[in-house]
Amino acid sequence: MADQIITDAQSRMKKAEEALKRELGTIRAGRANASILNRVTVDYYGAQTPLNQVASITIPEPRVLMVTPYDKSALEDIEKGILESDVGITPANDGTALRLVIPQLTEERRKEIAKQVKATAEQGKVAVRNVRRDAMDSVKKGHKNGDYTDDDLHNLEDQVQKATDKAIKGVDAIAADKEKEVLTD
Known part of the structure; x- marks a missing residue:
């Protein structure tokens, strides 16, 4: 039970880091990166379809993205989808x-x-802290129910805190890498 709480918390913290990476990948950094088009959807035969499913x-x-539709008749719809998105780049x-x-x-x-x-990194840290809070609540609830001794409680709280510290360092490292990418050419 105690190991499950720690494992679950570590897993959820890792997912928060991965979500931060995906979110930061969509931020334009001055060089071509296909992930800035991840949120673009295209009206393809009446259905909103992700751009990467209708075009390569x-x-x-280094500073150019080329979007080639699989179906040439969808070119204008793709152009419209890019213009309507929050990418901020006009396609030629x-x-x-x-x-x-x-x-x-x-x-x-x-x-x-x-x-x-x-700001995005701070949201990632908040997500990690929320996982920490949930894990601490579970540990304290188990202690209150008599599942853990006082020593077990302190050990589990230490393990949760160590996992939190590790995840926060991971979030900081991800943010620092992206910030460096943005600030350098």
């Missing part, structure tokens, strides 16, 4: 594919994005 996304140059349509040129970021914009990265 390649990076022919050459009749067979779309080119998205990632603009050079200004220093001011880089600092704004770095703040956004920090």
Whole structure:
């Protein structure tokens, strides 16, 4: 029971880190990254379909994304989907594919994005702390029910805290990497 609480908490903390990585992957950093198009959906024959299911996304140059539809008739729908999304890049349509040129970021914009990265990382830390709180509540509930002795309670609380500290360090490292990517060219 006690091991299950710790294992569950560690698993949920790891998922919070992975969610942070996915979220930070969608933030534009001044170079081409196909994951910035992950949230784009396209009206494909009446159904909202993720862009990566209707087109291939390649990076022919460091600052260029090339979106090539599998079905050429969907090109205009894909262009419309990109324009309606929050990507903030206008695609260039050459009749067979779309080119998205990632603009050079200004220093001011880089600092704004770095703040956004920090805010997103803070949300990740909050998620980790929520998992910690849930695990601590479970441990205290087990102690109250007589499942654990006082020594077991302290040991389990220490294990939960160590797992939390490790997850927070992981979140900080992920955020620092993304911030470095944003602030350098």
